[in-house]
Amino acid sequence: MTSLWTPTTVGNVRLPHRLALAPMTRSRANADGTPSDLVPTYYAQRASLGLLITEGVQPSEDGQGYMMTPGIHSSAQVEGWKKVTAAVHAKGGHMFMQLMHAGRMSHPDNTPHHRQPVAPSALSAGQQMFTPAGMQDTPVPRALTTEEVGQTVEDFRKAARNAIDAGMDGVEIHGANGYLINQFLAPNANIRTDRYGGSIEKRARLAIEIATAIAEEIGPERTAIRLSPGLDIGGLVEGPDGPELYRYLIGELDRLNLAYLHVFHFGSEQLLKDIRALWSQKLLVLRPGRTLDTLATDIETGLADVVPVGRWGLANPDFAERLRQGAPLNEPDANTFYSSGAAGYTDYPTLQPSQSAVA
Incomplete structure (x- = not known):
């Protein structure tokens, strides 16, 4: 795994190794x-x-989907995130903020304004989600008007500026996992007849416009995007033209010279190889179900430049040190993933000083 420990640069950020912490909702x-x-x-x-x-x-406000998730659209939220970035930078780390609009994967009971969720089209996700009253069906969303889609682009632009003002090193646009941008890509969730629906080019337009707006606002070297080709989730079905859509989308995004593309990989190996060929900048690949001994495989084969870790990083604050030493890992407690308080959040143990010393 020596390839994991070689430094690299992502955007303007110099990293000591090829690991990263994947984005994970913690509520x-x-x-x-x-x-x-x-x-x-x-x-x-x-x-x-x-x-x-x-x-x-x-x-x-309309971007919220789940209970107790953070925002970056108010001055109070910006001030709150300043404390987070200051703490991370003091420890030598770097942060990209993932900007996520949940779209139809939402429930009014989870939001302060209690409004109907918004989406590309008025089509229910057919899912359930946890709310203060327990599990409930996600409601039929309201279709965004063409003008409101344009406002959504501006919301992302402003949020990116707020993130940088809060001390973030960059932002990652969440275009994956069944949320708003992904909903625009999927033909069974997007039946629009305006410039944002129909053809591959039109369904990909929102993702490209958001990435372009943010790159213009904060610089392409501080802008990234996450995609999940082949992942049918949240009621989405990408359909037979999915691979063609992603090849088109990634080719267009590559023109922007963004900091990185983050692929949540569930799809075909051939498509991942095509993405690697299309993408000129750094590529992050997260593969669910990896084992520790295969963690460096995508770097060694040239498919990835950085490998994010999720639950391993959640349960092991010092995951990099443990991996380097071959030390045992803490097991994540799934019962506390989305609960409140320190339990299962800030109380996972680290190696003892005598164990964590690296020669």
């Missing part, structure tokens, strides 16, 4: 969308992972 925000007092500690504990990608952060 530890305050009711107003500000990060709770535990959040700076949580991320600072994991600073040795080098590049930390935050949990999904809503760029607007």
Whole structure:
């Protein structure tokens, strides 16, 4: 695994190795969308992972989907995130904020304004989600007007500026995992007849416009995007033209010279190889189900430049040190993934000083 320990540069950020912390929803925000007092500690504990990608952060009030998730659209939220970035930078880490609009994967009971969710089309996800009253069906969303889609682009632009003002090193656009941008890509969720629906080029337009707006606002070297080709989730079915859509989309995004593309890989190996060939900048690849002994495989074969880790990083604040030494790992406690408080969040143990000393 020696390839994991070679330094690299992502955008303007110099990283000591090829590991990163994957974005993971943790539901530890305050009711107003500000990060709770535990959040700076949580991320600072994991600073040795080098590049930390935050949990999904809503760029607007309408972007919220789940309970107790953070935002970056108010001045109070910006001030709250400043504490997080200061804590991480003090430990030598770097942070990209993931900007996530949940779209139809939402419920009014989870949001302060209790409005109907918005989406490309008025089509239900057919899913359930946890709310203060327990599990409920996601409601039929309201279709965004063409003008509102344009406003959504501006919401992302402003959120990116707010993230940089809060001290972030960059932002990752969440275009994956069944959320708003992914909903625009999927033909069974997007039946629009305007410039954002129909052909591959039109369904990909929102992702390209958001990436372009953010790159113009904060610089392409501080802009990244996450995609999940082949992952049918949240009621989405990408359909037979999915691979062609992603080849087109990634080719267009490559023109922007972004910091990185983050692929949540569930699809075909051939498509991943095509993506690697199309993409000129750094590529992050997260493969669910990897084992520790295959963690470096994509780097060694040239398919990836950085490998994010999720649950391993969640349960092991010092994952990089443990991996380097071959030390045993803590097991993640799934019962506390989305609960409140420190349990299963900031209380995972690290190696003892005598164990963690590296020659």
